[in-house]
Amino acid sequence: MAPSHQKNNSASLPDQTLVVDNGAFTIKAGFTTASPDPDKDCRVISNCIARSRDKRIYVGAELDRCIDFGEMVFRRPVEKGYLVNWEAEKEIWERTFFDKDARLKCDPHETNLILTEAPNAPQTLQTNCDQMVFEDFEFASYYRCIGPVLNAFNDIPSLFSDPPHDPSLLGLPVECLLLIDSGYSHTTVTPLIYGRPVHAAVRRLDVGGKFLTNYLKEAISLRHYGLMDEPHLVNEIKEDVGYVTSEFSRDLERTWKGGAESSTRKKTDDDGGGDGIVLDYVLPDYSSPANIRGFSRPHDPSRAATLKRLGAAPGPREDFFPLGNERFVVPEILFSPRDVGMKEDGIPGVVIQSLNLLPQGLWPAMLGNIVVVGGNSLFPGFMERLQADIRQHAPSEYVVRVARSPE
Numbered sequence: 001m002a003p004s005h006q007k008n009n010s011a012s013l014p015d016q017t018l019v020v021d022n023g024a025f026t027i028k029a030g031f032t033t034a035s036p037d038p039d040k041d042c043r044v045i046s047n048c049i050a051r052s053r054d055k056r057i058y059v060g061a062e063l064d065r066c067i068d069f070g071e072m073v074f075r076r077p078v079e080k081g082y083l084v085n086w087e088a089e090k091e092i093w094e095r096t097f098f099d100k101d102a103r104l105k106c107d108p109h110e111t112n113l114i115l116t117e118a119p120n121a122p123q124t125l126q127t128n129c130d131q132m133v134f135e136d137f138e139f140a141s142y143y144r145c146i147g148p149v150l151n152a153f154n155d156i157p158s159l160f161s162d163p164p165h166d167p168s169l170l171g172l173p174v175e176c177l178l179l180i181d182s183g184y185s186h187t188t189v190t191p192l193i194y195g196r197p198v199h200a201a202v203r204r205l206d207v208g209g210k211f212l213t214n215y216l217k218e219a220i221s222l223r224h225y226g227l228m229d230e231p232h233l234v235n236e237i238k239e240d241v242g243y244v245t246s247e248f249s250r251d252l253e254r255t256w257k258g259g260a261e262s263s264t265r266k267k268t269d270d271d272g273g274g275d276g277i278v279l280d281y282v283l284p285d286y287s288s289p290a291n292i293r294g295f296s297r298p299h300d301p302s303r304a305a306t307l308k309r310l311g312a313a314p315g316p317r318e319d320f321f322p323l324g325n326e327r328f329v330v331p332e333i334l335f336s337p338r339d340v341g342m343k344e345d346g347i348p349g350v351v352i353q354s355l356n357l358l359p360q361g362l363w364p365a366m367l368g369n370i371v372v373v374g375g376n377s378l379f380p381g382f383m384e385r386l387q388a389d390i391r392q393h394a395p396s397e398y399v400v401r402v403a404r405s406p407e
Contacts, residue, residue: 014140017112018097018104021147022089023047024078025184025209025375027060027096029104043104045096049075049088060092068286069232080206081118081185082125086132093137113139116147119188119202148179148188151371151405152195159371159403176365178354180347180386182334182376184209187347189354191366201357203350207337209375213238215340216330224321225283233284233294237323238330241279241296244381245328246388248336251277255324277327283319296323331379335389348389355394367394370402377404 021028030042046063053071066072077089097104113133117126126144133142152173157164173195181188187205191198217234220227227234245251255277278299285291299322333339335346345353351370355363370390377383387402394400 013112014110016106016110017114018106019114019150021116021150022078022083023183024076024081027092029096031104031106045092047076047078047089047092049091051075059095061096067289067292069230069284069292070286071229072232074231078185081183081188081208082121083117083129084125086128090132090136108137108139111139112141112143113137114143114145114150116150117144118186119146119148119190119197119204120199146190146197147373148177148181148190148192148197149195151179151373152177152192154371154405156369156371159405160369160401174369176362176369178351178366178370180351180370180372180374180377182208182347182372182374184375187334187350187374187376189347189350191354191358191362193362198358201354203354205334205337205344205347205350207333207342207344209235209238212242212330212333212376215333216242216326219326219330220321220323223326225319236293237281239378240294241281241323241327242331242379243328244331244335244379244385246381246385248328248332251328252325278322278324279327280320281323283321331376331382334376334382335385346389347386348393351390352393363395364398367398367400370400372402372404 017032019030019032025047027045027047028042029045033041043061045061047060048063049060050058050063050066051073052058052066052068054068056066058066075085075088077083077085077092079085083089096102097106098108099105115129115133117129129144130142133139133144153171154174155164156174156177173192175194177192179190179192181190186208189203189205191201213231213235216238217227217231220234220237276299279296280299281296282294284294335348337344337346344350355366358366367390372383372386383402383404387400390402391400
């Protein structure tokens with residue numbers, strides 16, 4: 001039921017509009033401006049309430065000031081992609097948008113709100129969301145949509161180095177777009193026509209960043225250190241050393257033979273400068289503010305390195321462990337979830353499932369405009385593997401183009 005204070009006259013709407021992408025892991029929020037600058041106008045805030053082992057509570061952006069993430073307990077308002085805990089979310093929003101020192105401080109009575117949600121959200125949760133926005137926060141106006149809709153208004157031609165739009169078409173959505181959103185809770189494939197989602201063809205894969213982190217936690221805890229109570233640390237390890245391989249079986253065999261160079265990863269500074277698959281990951285030292293994030297380096301199998309890890313060698317002790325096939329086996333779940341017993345296709349298969357529910361005449365436009373968003377797309381090798389796998393599944397007469405939207 002619409003509240004009595006809702007304004008129906010568009011001429012009376014405020015000039016200020018707040019856009020909130022309310023993700024499961026982070027909130028991406030900012031005000032609309034005539035000349036947007038993402039570095040200044042947009043903020044990324046942790047969407048959680050965290051409690052440290054010394055019982056300190058961190059709400060939202062306050063987590064950026066934390067220096068001890070050991071045994072951190074997280075409470076997240078979004079579960080499986082859907083906002084289910086408004087008690088926690090309200091506290092995060094109040095600290096983020098309404099505190100006097102908040103960078104995105106606004107008066108809700110003088111602000112329009114655009115809020116994103118996951119595709120196919122249950123109606124009960126949508127109703128709860130509407131009630132909170134109008135009755136508790138009392139925003140002047142409000143538009144709720146699924147996240148992929150907003151991506152259709154981006155400058156899609158520039159992602160594919162196409163000629164720019166006719167200036168008269170600026171601000172209009174792209175004609176056809178296939179949006180792959182691989183985030184924290186899940187991965188969705190959404191076809192859009194002129195910015196409108198084809199709901200019957202939306203498909204979901206229940207594998208996201210959280211699933212990968214939990215799988216890596218189990219692997220490390222079984223082989224090296226018990227890190228089941230360290231989700232933040234394991235998530236950092238996944239981000240630092242994970243990659244998607246183009247030749248899974250070949251890389252797996254190479255790790256068995258001593259960690260020879262990967263078929264996908266070459267020698268880079270990002271992975272510690274090593275030229276092999278196996279790396280040593282040095283755990284952070286939360287007692288030192290300068291070492292609150294771990295790092296990787298080339299694997300050293302020597303006896304001296306082992307003694308140093310055990311504290312039996314001169315110099316400070318280092319807590320580290322080798323990571324080999326874990327680096328690419330974990331991200332591989334996005335492409336082959338059946339490897340871990342899930343009866344689902346990977347992302348390329350889900351894309352084809354979505355296309356099969358569209359008229360054949362739309363396939364060329366959709367396959368030629370595939371845009372990927374979400375944190376999982378940042379894995380090295382992800383985009384190349386995704387394009388190659390979709391190319392294998394798609395009809396040979398169609399051009400396949402895949403691009404990642406800038407964060």
